Amino acid sequence: MEYKNLLIEIADSVATLTINRPQVLNALNSEVLTELECAIYALGNDTAVKVVVLTGAGEKAFVAGADIKEMVGLNSFQCHSHALKGQRAVMAMEKMSKPLIAAVNGYALGGGLELALGCDFIYASEKARLGFPEVTLGVIPGFGGTQNLARLIGPNRARELVITGKMITAQKACEWGIVNEVFPAEELMAKAKETAAAIAGAGTLGVAYAKDAIVNGLNMTKGDGFRYEASLLGVLFATEDQKEGMGAFVEKRKASFKGK
Numbered sequence: 001m002e003y004k005n006l007l008i009e010i011a012d013s014v015a016t017l018t019i020n021r022p023q024v025l026n027a028l029n030s031e032v033l034t035e036l037e038c039a040i041y042a043l044g045n046d047t048a049v050k051v052v053v054l055t056g057a058g059e060k061a062f063v064a065g066a067d068i069k070e071m072v073g074l075n076s077f078q079c080h081s082h083a084l085k086g087q088r089a090v091m092a093m094e095k096m097s098k099p100l101i102a103a104v105n106g107y108a109l110g111g112g113l114e115l116a117l118g119c120d121f122i123y124a125s126e127k128a129r130l131g132f133p134e135v136t137l138g139v140i141p142g143f144g145g146t147q148n149l150a151r152l153i154g155p156n157r158a159r160e161l162v163i164t165g166k167m168i169t170a171q172k173a174c175e176w177g178i179v180n181e182v183f184p185a186e187e188l189m190a191k192a193k194e195t196a197a198a199i200a201g202a203g204t205l206g207v208a209y210a211k212d213a214i215v216n217g218l219n220m221t222k223g224d225g226f227r228y229e230a231s232l233l234g235v236l237f238a239t240e241d242q243k244e245g246m247g248a249f250v251e252k253r254k255a256s257f258k259g260k
C-alpha cells in the first residue's frame with residue numbers, strides 16, 4: 001500500500017515507521033490514523049520485519065496530538081468514531097506480536113503521547129516534551145491515554161498529568177516511568193535502532209510470547225497470569241527457536257533463530 005503520511009524503511013529486520021506531516025508537527029488526522037492501522041497490520045505480517053521503531057518527521061515533534069483543525073468541526077457522534085479509530089491503531093500496536101519502540105524526538109502531546117504509550121517502551125530525546133493538553137482545549141484524551149497512562153505509572157501521577165494539562169520534560173517523564181531512557185537528540189535514533197537490532201537477534205517467538213505474557217497478563221488475575229506464562233513457556237519448548245537458542249548456548253556458538 002502507498003502511504004501519503006507515513007515513511008517506512010526496513011533494514012536488517014528493523015522497520016523504521018515515521019509519521020510524516022512535519023508542517024503540522026505530525027498531527028494525527030483521520031487519514032494518518034487509517035494509514036497507521038494498515039501499516040501496523042502490514043508490518044506485523046511482514047516476515048522481513050522483527051521490530052518496529054516509531055518516530056516523527058522533522059526536528060520538532062514526535063506527534064503534537066490529534067489534528068485539532070480537523071477535530072474542531074466534528075459533531076459528538078463523529079468524535080466518538082474518531083476516538084475509536086485512534087484506539088484501534090493503539091490496540092493494533094499492543095496486539096502486534098512484534099515489539100515497537102517509540103523514539104520520541106520532540107513534542108509527544110495528546111494523541112502523540114497515546115501512540116508512544118501504545119509502544120512497548122519509549123526512548124526520548126533530551127528536548128522531548130510530553131503531556132496531555134486536552135483539558136486546555138476543553139476535552140480529554142481519547143486514544144486510550146487515560147487508561148494506559150494510569151496503568152503504566154499509577155493513577156496519582158496520571159491524574160496530575162491529565163488534569164493539569166501540563167507538559168513535562170523527557171527527564172521528568174523518565175523519573176515517572178513513562179520514558180525508559182533519555183538520549184541527546186542526535187543519538188536517539190541510533191540508540192533506538194541499536195536496541196531494536198539486539199531484539200531482532202533474539203528468539204523471535206520468545207520475544208513475541210514475552211510481549212504477549214506481559215500485555216495480556218495485565219488483564220488477568222495474578223494466578224491466571226502465572227498459569228498463562230507457564231503455558232506460553234511450555235509452547236515454546238515445541239519450537240525450533242528454543243532448540244536453537246538453548247542448543248547454541250550449550251555448544252558455545254551464536255544462535256540463529258528462524259521464528260519457527
Ligand code: CAA
Pocket residue numbers: 023024025027028064065066067068069070083086107109110111112114133134137140141142143145
Ligand atoms: N493539530 C493541528 N495542527 C497542529 C497541531 C495539532 N495538534 N499541533 C501543531 N499544529 C500546527 C500549528 O497549527 C502550526 O500550523 P500553522 O503553521 O499552519 O499555524 C504548526 O503545526 C506549527 O505549530 P506551532 O506554530 O504551534 O509551533 P510552536 O512551536 O509555536 O508550538 C506546540 C508547538 C506547543 C506543540 C503547539 O503547536 C501546540 O500546542 N500544539 C497542540 C498540542 C495539543 O493540544 N495536542 C493535543 C491535541 S487533542 C488530542 O490529541 C485529543 C486526543 O487524545 C484524541
